[in-house]
Amino acid sequence: MSVALSRKRVIKNSFSQLLTFALSGGSKAIAAIMVARTLGPGGMGTFSLSWTLAGTLAFVAVLGLDNRLIRELARARDASELERSLPLACILGVVFGGLLTAIPALTGVHSDAAQALAAAGGFVAISAPILIFRASFHAREKMELETAACVVEGAVALIAVGLALNAGFGVGGAMLGLTAGRAANLLLCVVFYRRLWGPVRFRMDVTHWFSLVREGWPLAVSYSLTATYLRFDILILAIFHPSTEVGMYGAASVILLTAPLVAVSFSSSLYPILAQSDGIEDGHLRRVFQQTTRILLVAALPLATGLTLLSESIAELLFGAGFGDTGKYLALLAWVLPFRFVNHLFGVVLAATDRRSKRVAAVALALAANLVLNLLLIPSWGAYGAVIATVATELVIAGILLWGIRPLRPYVVRPLVEGAAVSLALAAVVLSTPGGVIVQLMTGGVVFFVGLATIFLWLPGRASAGPPAVDPKPSPAA
Numbered sequence: 001m002s003v004a005l006s007r008k009r010v011i012k013n014s015f016s017q018l019l020t021f022a023l024s025g026g027s028k029a030i031a032a033i034m035v036a037r038t039l040g041p042g043g044m045g046t047f048s049l050s051w052t053l054a055g056t057l058a059f060v061a062v063l064g065l066d067n068r069l070i071r072e073l074a075r076a077r078d079a080s081e082l083e084r085s086l087p088l089a090c091i092l093g094v095v096f097g098g099l100l101t102a103i104p105a106l107t108g109v110h111s112d113a114a115q116a117l118a119a120a121g122g123f124v125a126i127s128a129p130i131l132i133f134r135a136s137f138h139a140r141e142k143m144e145l146e147t148a149a150c151v152v153e154g155a156v157a158l159i160a161v162g163l164a165l166n167a168g169f170g171v172g173g174a175m176l177g178l179t180a181g182r183a184a185n186l187l188l189c190v191v192f193y194r195r196l197w198g199p200v201r202f203r204m205d206v207t208h209w210f211s212l213v214r215e216g217w218p219l220a221v222s223y224s225l226t227a228t229y230l231r232f233d234i235l236i237l238a239i240f241h242p243s244t245e246v247g248m249y250g251a252a253s254v255i256l257l258t259a260p261l262v263a264v265s266f267s268s269s270l271y272p273i274l275a276q277s278d279g280i281e282d283g284h285l286r287r288v289f290q291q292t293t294r295i296l297l298v299a300a301l302p303l304a305t306g307l308t309l310l311s312e313s314i315a316e317l318l319f320g321a322g323f324g325d326t327g328k329y330l331a332l333l334a335w336v337l338p339f340r341f342v343n344h345l346f347g348v349v350l351a352a353t354d355r356r357s358k359r360v361a362a363v364a365l366a367l368a369a370n371l372v373l374n375l376l377l378i379p380s381w382g383a384y385g386a387v388i389a390t391v392a393t394e395l396v397i398a399g400i401l402l403w404g405i406r407p408l409r410p411y412v413v414r415p416l417v418e419g420a421a422v423s424l425a426l427a428a429v430v431l432s433t434p435g436g437v438i439v440q441l442m443t444g445g446v447v448f449f450v451g452l453a454t455i456f457l458w459l460p461g462r463a464s465a466g467p468p469a470v471d472p473k474p475s476p477a478a
Contacts, residue, residue, distance in 0.1 A: 027154030028178065029258045031161045035174050036251055036319040038165045044319070045243030046113045046171045048250025052231040053100060054120035054175070058127035061096035062089055063213055066131040067351060070271060073139030083203040085132050085212065093128025097121040115172035122179040126186050133189035136197060138271070145192040149185045157181025232367075233386035236374045241382050249383040251319045252329040256336060259303065263296050263341040267348045274352035286408055289349060293342055293410035298455060300338035301419030302426045306444045307334035309430055313437035325383070332387045338419075339394035342410065346401035349408065358404035366397040422451035 028051070036044040065085050072081055101121030103114055130149075137145045160180040164173025193200060234253065238246050270292065274285060307314070311334065312327030319326060350358055370393040377385025402410075426447045433443045 026258060027157050029254050030158060031174060031178060032254045033318050034161055034165060035171065036323065039170065040322055041244040041247035043171055044247030044250055046116060047174060048234050048246055049113060049238045050116035050120050050171060050175055052234040053117060054123050056231050057096045057100065057124045061092045061124055061128045062131045063092060065089055065212060066135040069132065069135035070138045073136065079197050080203065082136055082197060083201045084205050084208050086129060087202040087204055088209045088212065089128040089132045093125040097125030100124060112171050116175045119172050119175035119179060123182050126182045130186050130189055133193050136193060140196060142196060149188040152188050153181040153185035156184040232370055233374055233390060236378045237383060237386055240379045245383055248323055248325040249329055249386060251315065251323050251326040252333055255330055256333045259337055260340050264344050267345040271348050271352055274349065281407065289408055290411050292345055294415040296341040296345060297338060297415035298419045299452060300341040302422040302448050302451065304334040304337045305423040305427055306430065309427060310437055310440055317437055329383055329387055333390060336391055336394050339398050343394065343397050343401055346405055349405050362397055362400035362404055365400055366393050369393055369396050418455050425451055
């Protein structure tokens with residue numbers, strides 16, 4: 001089977017994924033900003049810790065079932081796989097969510113952090129079946145259904161968080177607000193699933209569950225390790241340093257996790273299509289991969305430049321005057337973005353071409369490096385040590401993933417030159433623009449989009465700049 005790719009499908013899927021990630025990640029970023037401005041750095045530190053654990057377990061709990069389903073359903077649309085996976089996901093969600101909910105009872109601690117973790121347990125339990133429903137939408141390339149569910153989740157969550165903070169319920173109330181939004185998402189997913197696949201049925205096939213876990217464990221370990229290393233710095237920082245410093249660094253992490261949404265949505269939208277390829281050496285896959293890498297790198301460099309130049313102003317604008325150190329951390333963390341942009345694409349290619357074990361090895365080595373660096377640097381250097389560990393980890397991941405996707409080779413020199421040109425233009429305009437951070441952001445945004453349009457639409461070689469229209473190779477029957 002060959003990659004059958006068209007601009008219309010990629011644009012549709014990418015836009016749906018962009019909205020989904022923007023609404024999901026954006027609503028949580030706004031909730032974090034609300035917590036920071038209401039409760040200050042200390043409250044933000046507690047929120048960062050509880051959300052870190054909840055966000056990690058929400059992905060770990062499903063054990064890779066969702067990504068396996070996308071691949072299998074894209075190849076053969078058999079609803080029986082969904083019906084077997086749903087009850088297993090629900091059980092796993094309750095188990096992992098219960099771990100967080102039980103923390104106050106097990107430790108005997110009733111602090112704000114313990115209450116927030118207890119509230120986050122519901123979020124984890126609800127997330128597991130949502131990921132299965134999402135996989136069913138992706139497999140049918142109905143990603144707009146996930147987007148619609150995230151619209152409702154974001155609206156409900158922000159309203160609930162705002163009401164909880166206004167009523168004085170603190171971080172625990174904020175986490176309950178996010179859980180309420182997640183519950184609204186689940187209800188809408190059930191409605192959409194019924195329209196797409198029919199009634200929601202549960203097949204209690206324990207023997208098959210063992211098979212699912214056995215087959216899916218490499219991807220489960222990969223995503224579990226990824227989720228861990230993305231948030232491990234917060235956990236270590238919370239052990240060795242006060243919650244105010246955790247809050248400062250956590251605020252910078254909110255921006256760092258939100259900024260790559262466009263790149264992640266674009267790469268993720270290609271997964272169902274790439275899963276139909278003949279393998280890593282498929283010529284169509286190679287062309288899509290090289291062109292997508294170029295797009296991501298050219299976009300990432302000026303974005304990192306802009307965040308570095310305006311980091312302190314952005315931090316003060318979003319979180320308030322009490323978050324002065326956040327801008328310093330953000331200026332350095334911004335240069336993680338080019339690596340995260342392409343690393344996500346490399347991981348998508350490995351998963352789509354049945355090279356999951358290589359991704360597991362890459363992330364496992366990166367996690368080990370991240371763990372060692374965080375333990376060595378954070379006790380003495382605090383948040384700056386976490387910054388260094390994060391940048392070094394992304395470098396390690398990039399190198400290992402490049403080895404894993406052989407013989408694919410991304411374009412590097414040309415996009416770096418093009419991205420640097422846009423970055424220089426952006427820096428010149430932003431630094432010479434008076435009127436405060438809002439005006440600077442607007443002018444920088446104009447330069448950013450004009451620069452990308454110039455490179456991909458008007459310069460020579462424009463035919464190879466964007467996602468190509470590729471006709472499927474003729475089948476043997478033809």
